[in-house]
Amino acid sequence: LVSRKKKPENTIINLKGEMIGDGKPHLVFGPCAVESYEQVATVADAVRSKGLKLLRGGAFKPRTSPYDFQGLGLEGLKILKQIGDEYDLAVISEIVSPSDIELAVEYLDVIQIGARNMQNFELLKAAGAVNKPVLLKRGIAATIEEFINAAEYIMAQGNGQIILCERGIRTYERATRNTLDISAVPILKQETHLPVLVDVTHSTGRRDLLLPAAKAAIAIGADGVMAEVHPDPAVALSDNAQQMDLKQFDEFMKELQSSAFVR
Ligand code: PEP
Numbered sequence: 253l254v255s256r257k258k259k260p261e262n263t264i265i266n267l268k269g270e271m272i273g274d275g276k277p278h279l280v281f282g283p284c285a286v287e288s289y290e291q292v293a294t295v296a297d298a299v300r301s302k303g304l305k306l307l308r309g310g311a312f313k314p315r316t317s318p319y320d321f322q323g324l325g326l327e328g329l330k331i332l333k334q335i336g337d338e339y340d341l342a343v344i345s346e347i348v349s350p351s352d353i354e355l356a357v358e359y360l361d362v363i364q365i366g367a368r369n370m371q372n373f374e375l376l377k378a379a380g381a382v383n384k385p386v387l388l389k390r391g392i393a394a395t396i397e398e399f400i401n402a403a404e405y406i407m408a409q410g411n412g413q414i415i416l417c418e419r420g421i422r423t424y425e426r427a428t429r430n431t432l433d434i435s436a437v438p439i440l441k442q443e444t445h446l447p448v449l450v451d452v453t454h455s456t457g458r459r460d461l462l463l464p465a466a467k468a469a470i471a472i473g474a475d476g477v478m479a480e481v482h483p484d485p486a487v488a489l490s491d492n493a494q495q496m497d498l499k500q501f502d503e504f505m506k507e508l509q510s511s512a513f514v515r
């Protein structure tokens with residue numbers, strides 16, 4: 253169902269007027285994790301002031317260590333919903349359990365399925381059974397074929413509103429957190445009709461590589477870029493080495509716009 257052979261034209265997903273898959277790059281920013289209303293509102297304000305419409309933030313955080321901050325859960329979803337309404341932004345957040353999909357439908361504009369859950373087939377089926385866009389991230393050790401099959405699981409249940417997200421894969425290279433598989437973008441665009449985003453934060457894990465990786469993603473044909481922004485990354489409860497602060501976010505946007513990568 254996700255194959256371009258079955259449907260030659262691009263799938264376009266309308267998120268508060270941002271048409272993801274229309275051939276122009278769309279940008280998604282927001283903190284790694286929702287920590288408080290004020291923290292998310294500060295970022296939402298910055299996102300809005302640049303004319304952007306898409307906000308991300310994790311409420312359920314799938315952390316490598318059980319002792320790390322696990323997210324605010326339902327409270328985080330409520331904060332996102334409130335801020336989405338107040339700032340007129342489409343909000344995107346990860347859901348990790350099939351039983352929380354119904355909650356997501358109530359509070360979110362996009363259900364994110366994270367890298368660690370790309371082959372959680374019950375979660376894929378639950379997300380496929382609702383009428384809500386899904387942002388599906390590539391698994392840490394998933395081949396492109398496995399990634400496409402994960403999307404197929406969602407669409408097989410009836411939900412065709414799927415955005416694919418390349419977020420880097422694990423290789424022997426240690427200079428970056430993961431290895432951004434940039435060629436996955438045109439392959440996914442050729443083989444499927446779905447929009448493809450590139451997450452420059454989790455793929456590189458390095459603040460100094462966010463901008464060049466974003467330019468590369470757009471140049472190679474990605475439908476958009478996701479990156480993490482936090483008011484004060486040094487005190488962030490997760491991913492403090494790679495989130496941009498507001499000044500860096502400003503510079504990132506200026507550079508992308510002046511180099512004509514985005515309008
Ligand atoms: C995220 O985007 O918040 C995240 C945890 O990313 P990933 O699932 O790609 O590791």
Ligand code: MN
Nearest residue numbers: 284480490491
């Ligand atoms: Mn993160």
